[in-house]
Amino acid sequence: MTDALDVTLRLLAVFAAFLVLPLVVGQTEHKVMAHMQGRLGPMYAGGFHGWAQLVADGVKFAQKEDVVPAGADRRVFQLAPAVALLPYLLVLLVIPLGPGDAVGQAIDAGVFFALAVMGVGVLGSLMAGWASANKYSLLGGLRTAAQLLAYELPMLLAAASVAMAAGTVSLTGIAGAFEWWWLPWQIVGAVVFFVAGLAELQRPPFDMPVADSEIIFGAYTEYTGLRFAFFLLAEYAGIVVLCGLTTVLFLGGWHGPFGGDGLGWFWTLLKTAALAFVVIWLRVTYPRLREDQLQKLSWTFLVPLALAQIALTGVVKVVIP
Amino acid sequence: MTPSASASASASASPGFPGSGLAKGLAVTLRTMMRKNVTAQYPEVQPELAPRTRGVIGLFEENCTVCMLCARECPDWCIYIDSHKETVPPAAPGGRERQRNVLDRFAIDFALCMYCGICVEVCPFDALFWSPEFEYAETDIRELTHERDKLREWMWTVPAPPALDAGAEEPKEVAAARRTADKLRQAEGQAEGPAEGEAP
Amino acid sequence: MSHGFLSPTGVEVTFLLVGVVTLGAAVVSVTTRQLVHAALWLVVALGGLAVEYLLLTAEFIAWVQVLIYVGSVVVLLLFGLMLTRAPIGRSPDADSGNRGVALGVAVAAAVALVWLVVDAFRTTWIELDGASAGTTEVTGESLFRHWVLxxxxxxxxxxxxxxxxxxxxxxxxxxxxxxxxxxxxxxxxxxxxxxxxxxxxxxxxxxxxxxxxxxxxxxxxxxxxxxxxxxxxxxxx
Known part of the structure; x- marks a missing residue:
């Protein structure tokens, strides 16, 4: 009975985080982006500095008509948002917040689970792109696929490096084995992982698959209402997941300068939030990469860097056992 | 922080440390975030307008002589003036009757007005003034023709003219008034002087 | 612990059900006339296979299955389909005259594999309650100790x-x-x-x-x- 209660509570907590954190990131993006552009951002909804803007957006999306184009493949079209969104919920389940038991569900091969399931999310974009019966959507889907294929490899290699360093592929284990000097040791891997993750999420400056000046909104062009909102939610949930993963893998998760394990959750959240800020910051700062630049960056720059990081990790691991 | 070499054009801009261009971009956005933003929250916060803002034109009827200069100079003919003549009885008995113009209608169509201010400039009797009020949007375009009474209302929103700079030449109206006063005083003095001299 | 086919445990029932779903998805994926649907059914089949691995306690293999097959191979497949020809609706030429031969090969392969597996493992049972036999550590050790060549x-x-x-x-x-x-x-x-x-x-x-x-x-x-x-x-x- 207590087991069932425990599981239910954990699931509820993860689900609540899944619903709240992406909205927090989205609202932060509204405000940070506005201020970086000398604006104020939303100021009306909710009264205080527009804090309820995304809630209002959600209500608006819920009221909209759910349109399926006449030429579309109906079932695939309707299924795609769920396929895009659910993987992030699953990944959020395994990201540890603190040491020991503070995790939705500890998984032995956590790194592999997280990366594998994140890769599945892209299927949603592909399905949407194909099923929309729209050439822009199809182009967006193609670009999504090309981007995923290019950037999953460096991401995986970077994660493999830190797994080698820790001698385990469990997320809790990796964060537990963290020492402060891992930061300079794994910094290249961290950057590669983070950049590749951004590209996999199609965040600017890697948002070629949804480049509005060329292909409207890529695979999501034909979507309206709640299904469209799901895609957007998937993007922001993706940011949370990516920042959480980077925190746990490369920034030491719950390790902080003071407070011990009791404040672990705080450090994890703080690092995640800082990374989310960086994600927004990068979006505001850099222009979109062209498709060929995008591919080149991955194959000629990130992959060699990740391989070099693996080599470095191996050497250090052998020299300092 | 991240690869600039292959991706961005920053490398060509400055030959410094690789990625310095990218860092510069980040610094720019961060600085902008720290700076005060420029958004005007208009409906909540009224804008601070310059004293000579061209918001709306007010009419000071008492000064108007229906000379029609404003209506004739208006480039888009948005000033409507009707008047009639009245005969004024002579000021002093035995004098001549005078005629004077009486204003019947003075209207400005702000749907046509292009806020050039020529009417204000050209008015020789200081009957037209700029007011900084600007919130008179209407749902019906006909409402934008402001009649005499409304133009008079605007008159009370005209700010006082800005103070002159220290040491500036005094306004010519004041100068003229002073000259007249001086002349009068002089004339009085002269009138008194000879009278006293004549008396003995 | 006694093992019998007549008193199945929950895991065994789940295993069978997932197996049926996987088999069904696989059959649909080779019989459907819609190319992209075939690829998507393949996702279901491969995912089902991953679940089967998971039920057999081979956790690491399961995630790798998802990572490589669902996350990459199918994406690659869809990419190729989209680049070449993937009409919405039926593809008139999505059929082959070699249907019979293909069926024969498939059945032969299935029979060979099933026979091989049954013969090799016969009454070997995986102890679900004990130490997991498919963790990353165990898999890595057997891979790099016994099967390194x-x-x-x-x-x-x-x-x-x-x-x-x-x-x-x-x-x-x-x-x-x-x-x-x-x-x-x-x-x-x-x-x-x-x-x-x-x-x-x-x-x-x-x-x-x-x-x-x-x-x-x-x-x-x-x-x-x-x-x-x-x-x-x-x-x-």
Whole structure:
């Protein structure tokens, strides 16, 4: 009975985080982006500095008509948002917040689970792109696929490096084995992982698959209402997941300068939030990469860097056992 | 922080440390975030307008002589003036009757007005003034023709003219008034002087 | 603990149900006339297989299955389909006259495999309650202690495939270079066919953990950038 209660509570907590954190990131993006552009951002909804803007957006999306184009493949079209969104919920389940038991569900091969399931999310974009019966959507889907294929490899290699360093592929284990000097040791891997993750999420400056000046909104062009909102939610949930993963893998998760394990959750959240800020910051700062630049960056720059990081990790691991 | 070499054009801009261009971009956005933003929250916060803002034109009827200069100079003919003549009885008995113009209608169509201010400039009797009020949007375009009474209302929103700079030449109206006063005083003095001299 | 077919545990029932779903998805994926639907049903089948691995306590294998097959191979497949021909609705030419032969081969293969597995394992039971037999540690140990030679042989095979893919794609590029040598810097036609690119990338992905994959990236990257149709780096090689 207590087991069932425990599981239910954990699931509820993860689900609540899944619903709240992406909205927090989205609202932060509204405000940070506005201020970086000398604006104020939303100021009306909710009264205080527009804090309820995304809630209002959600209500608006819920009221909209759910349109399926006449030429579309109906079932695939309707299924795609769920396929895009659910993987992030699953990944959020395994990201540890603190040491020991503070995790939705500890998984032995956590790194592999997280990366594998994140890769599945892209299927949603592909399905949407194909099923929309729209050439822009199809182009967006193609670009999504090309981007995923290019950037999953460096991401995986970077994660493999830190797994080698820790001698385990469990997320809790990796964060537990963290020492402060891992930061300079794994910094290249961290950057590669983070950049590749951004590209996999199609965040600017890697948002070629949804480049509005060329292909409207890529695979999501034909979507309206709640299904469209799901895609957007998937993007922001993706940011949370990516920042959480980077925190746990490369920034030491719950390790902080003071407070011990009791404040672990705080450090994890703080690092995640800082990374989310960086994600927004990068979006505001850099222009979109062209498709060929995008591919080149991955194959000629990130992959060699990740391989070099693996080599470095191996050497250090052998020299300092 | 991240690869600039292959991706961005920053490398060509400055030959410094690789990625310095990218860092510069980040610094720019961060600085902008720290700076005060420029958004005007208009409906909540009224804008601070310059004293000579061209918001709306007010009419000071008492000064108007229906000379029609404003209506004739208006480039888009948005000033409507009707008047009639009245005969004024002579000021002093035995004098001549005078005629004077009486204003019947003075209207400005702000749907046509292009806020050039020529009417204000050209008015020789200081009957037209700029007011900084600007919130008179209407749902019906006909409402934008402001009649005499409304133009008079605007008159009370005209700010006082800005103070002159220290040491500036005094306004010519004041100068003229002073000259007249001086002349009068002089004339009085002269009138008194000879009278006293004549008396003995 | 006694094992009997007549008193199945929950895990066994789940295993069977997932197996039925997987089999059904696989059958639909080869019989449907809609190409992309076939690929999507393949996702279901491969995912079902991952769940089966999971139920057999082979956790690591399950996630790798998802990572490689669902996350990459199917994406690659869909990519290829979208690039070439993937109409919404039925594809009239999505059928083959070799249906009978294919069925025969499939049945033969299935029979051989089932016979082999049944014969090899017969009454071996996985203890679900005890220490997990499929954790990353156990898998890694058996892979690099007992099966290291086949592992190396496989990696050499993959490396050979990689090198082959690069050679194939480079040769064609060399021809094009020779043809357009006069016009340096002029825009060149897109690179090698997507299939080659896809093959190279799949191989690169499979050998992801190995530094040996390194020479493959250049070729695969260039091939992939053909997607944009802008190949400004023509003079690079």
């Amino acid at each position: 086949p592992f190396e042989a496989l990696s050499v095979l993959l490396l050979a495939a990689l090198v082959g893919a690069i050679v194939l794609s480079r040769k064609r590029n060399a021809d094009v270079d020779a043809a357009s040598s006069g016009k340096a810097g002029a825009a060149r036609p897109a690179g090698p066919s997507t299939r080659t690119a896809a093959g190279a990338k799949a191989a690169g992905r499979a050998a992801a953990g190995r530094a040996a994959a390194r020479p493959g990236e250049q070729g695969a990257a260039d091939a992939a950038s053909g997607d944009a149709g802008r190949r400004a780096e023509g003079g690079e090689r």
